[in-house]
Amino acid sequence: MLSSDEIAQLAGAICATAETLGQTISATAAELMAEDLAEYSPNDIRSALQSCRRELAGKFTLAAVLQRIHAEDxxxxxxxxxxxxxxxxxxxxxxxxxxxxxxxxxxxxxxxxxxxxxxxxxxxxxxxxxxxxxxxxxxxxxxxxxxxxxDAARRVEAITKALQMQRIPLEHAQKYVAELNYEATTEDGRAIAGLLTGRSFQPSAAMRGKLKAIKDGLAARQKEKEDILAAARSRQLEDLERRRAHQLQLIEEAKAKAVKSA
Structure with missing residues (x-):
């Protein structure tokens, strides 16, 4: 839970984010948004606001911030x-x-x-x-x-994948090391136990293939996320450019009317 000073700082960051997106938000509305976000971690809030600044093309709202916090949970x-x-x-x-x-x-x-x-x-x-x-x-x-x-072999694969995807920390996985060591009658079993304990064992070619497939899959998903983010940034820049062109057109039209009136 954020302190009152942190909520005030967050309200300022919310106002700044809105301004970056070419929008305005009142101090009261920013403070209310900050209070609603106070139960989340500062890192999650900071990351969500950054994502809004980089990719949000529509209206900046509390729902937009929460959507990004939830997507990263x-x-x-x-x-x-x-x-x-x-x-x-x-x-x-x-x-x-x-x-x-x-x-x-x-x-x-x-x-x-x-x-x-x-x-x-x-x-x-x-x-x-x-x-x-x-x-x-x-x-x-x-x-x-x-x-x-x-199935002991499937334990090896599941825990390895969970570690690779950072769904369980190393210390959590180590709870299963004793059992893996006990049943690790194959080189693959000893290899995964080695990953968890820091000991060096060489997995089989089949297990190396599985580990590579997991690593490649994670890399592909990361690339997909980066591509989506880049596309969102491009759309945001295009939208900003259109709005700027529209504003310039309105200014020119206003100047022309002023000349005619004179």
Whole structure:
């Protein structure tokens, strides 16, 4: 929670952001926005305002700021969440999932057990969106945790991917090192245990391929995000240019009318 001084500073940053976007906002409105944002972390707020300055083409509102804060809270969209939930329903798979996915899956599981995937997905989406909205309203940070499956090889892959995607910290993953070491009868098992403990083991060619695929996938998603951001910046610059041209045209028309009146 921000202090009164921090809220005042945030209100100033909100006014400055609006001005950067060619808009104006009253001091009272900026202070109200700052109070509504006070429950979020300063870093998240700062990042969201920066994103607004860089990519927002429409009106600068509290909803625009919150949308960007929520987009960066680490919770997956409902389609990805459903995919994770399906994996979690298989007890052989080790899955890294959020609290909201786990609870929503419980709501959908009776329908899923009947073989109705469409109905189960609808039930899951409804519960998941409600849970995520409630968590975001209360500014509850995302909590990823590991659900251990029976297949030891899949544990290796799931925990490696979670580490690569920064969904669980190293110290969290280390909770599973003892079990991985105990069951690591293959070089791949010893290799992932080595990643977590700092010991050096060489994974198999197949495991190296999987690790590379994960790394390449993350790089591709990062590139996609950068492309979207660049396109948004381009649209914003074009919009600013159009508005400036329109203002210049209005000025010229006003000058011409003044000359005729004289």
């Amino acid at each position: 680490g919770r997956p969209a409902k389609d990805e969440a459903w995919s994770i939930a399906l994996s979690a329903s298989d007890e052989f798979d080790t899955v890294v999932l959020t609290d909201e996915i786990q609870v929503a899956l419980q709501a959908a599981k009776p329908v899923l057990d009947l073989g109705d995937k469409v109905g189960a997905r609808m039930a899951f989406n409804s519960a998941y969106e409600r849970l995520v909205n409630d968590a975001r309203t209360q500014a509850v940070p995302v909590n990823w945790h590991v659900s251990i499956g029976y």
